[in-house]
Amino acid sequence: MNIVILSRNAQLYSTRRLIEEAEARGHLVEIIDPLKCDIIIEKEKPTIFYKNRYLDYVDAVIPRVGASITFYGCAVVRQFEEMGVFTIAKSDSILHSRDKLKSLQRLSKAGIGMPKTVFTNYSRDVEEVIKYVGGTPCIIKLLEGTQGLGVVLAESKNAAESVLEAFNGLQARVIVQEFIKEAKGADIRALVVDGQVVGAMKRQGKEGEFRSNLHRGGSAEIIKLNTDELKLAMNAAKVLKLPVCGVDMLQSGRGPLLLEVNSTPGLEGIEGATGKNIARAIITFIEKNRK
Template sequence: VLRTAGGAPLVIKLLEGTQGIGVVLADTERSAKSVIEAFRGANVNIMVQEFIKEAGGTDIRALVVGGKVIAAMKRTGAEGEFRSNLHRGGSAAAVKISPEERSTAIRAAKTMGLNVCGVDMLRSNHGAVVMEVNSSPGLEGVEKATGIDVAGKIIDFLAKNAVTGKTKTKGRG
C-alpha cells in the first residue's frame, strides 16, 4: 500500500471523514504504518494518497454541474496546515483553472456518474491530480469566493433535465 502511493510522506484519510476531519499526514513510513494499523484496528475504511508537497497546502475545488465546470475556487490552508478545508481555517478565492484542470474535473464527474459534484484537485509537478470527488459539496464557500449563484445553477439544471417517473430511488419515500 505504501509503495503504491509513492512512499512516505503520505496522506491517510478516513472515508467517512468530512471537512478535513480524519485526514492525517504521515511523514515517515513508520508513522504511516502506525496510523494505518490504528485505523484498521478501529475497523474503519481508509484511503492512502500520495502527498503532493508542491501544492503547498493549496487545492482547487471545481463545481461541475451537467458536465460543465460552473465555478472554481482555490482553497489555501491556514498557516502550517496541509489541509485546505475552509472548516479547518483555510481561505478561498476565485481562480481561473487551466483547460487541463477543467477537463480533469469534467472527466472525474463523468467517471463517478455524477451530474452535480465538487472535484478537489491539486496542482502537482505532473499536472492536475484529483484528490476527491464530493457528491454533496458545500456551496457557501464557492458562492462567496466567486460570486456565482451555484445553487441556482444546480436548480436550473435539475428543472431542465428532470424527467417525471425516471428516478432511481429504491423503496418508499
C-alpha cells in the same frame, strides 16, 4: 414546479440559497427531512408519506443528504426516482461517490489522474504499503471521513507505521495516498452543473495545516482553471454520473490530480470566493432537464 429539497436543516446556507433562487423563479419549494419520510412500497404505486400527507405532487428533488444518513437518504431519493420525479443526483450516483474506494477505482479505470493510492485489508506489511506510494511523507485517510476528518499526514516512516498499525488495530479501513508536495497545502474545488464547470476556487490550508477544508479554517479565492483541470472536473462528473457535483483536485508537476467528487457540495464557499450565482445555475438546470 413543486421542488423538494431533502435537507435536515433549512437554515444551512446552501439550502437557503436554493430556496431563494427557486422562489425567485416562481417555483414552490418545500424542505423535507428525509429521515421523517415513510417509503410506501406497493405494486405499481410507489409513494412517500410525510407528515400526514403523500408526496405525490413533487416535480423535482434536490438531495442534500449528509454522509451520516446516506443509506436512508438515498432510499428516499430512490423512491422519488421510482415515482418518476426528476432528481439532480441519482441515488446510485450518491452512493458511489460516498464510497471513496469504489469511486477511485472507477475514476482510475476511466483514465483520470490521481495521487498514487493503496488500499489494504489490514496488512501487516506496512512498510511495503508506504513504499507503494513513494515513501513518506504520505497521507492516510479513513474511508468514511468527511470535511478533513480522519485524514492524517505522516511525515516519517515511523509515524506512518504507527498510524497504520493503530487504524489496523481498530479495524478501521483506510487508504494511503502519495503526498503531493508541490500543492503546498492547497487544492481546487470545481463546481459542475449540467456537466459544465460553473465556478472554481483555490482553497489554502491555514498555516501549519496540510488540509485545505474551509471547515478547518482554510481560505478560498477564485481561480481560472486550465484546459486539463476543466477536462478532469467534467470527466469525473461524467464517470460518476453526477451532473451537479463538486470535484476536488490538486495541482502537481504531472498535471491535475483528483482527490474526490462530492455529490452534495456546499455553496457558501464557492459563491463567496467566485461571486457567481451557483444556486441559480442549479435551478436553471432543473428547469431545463425536468420532463
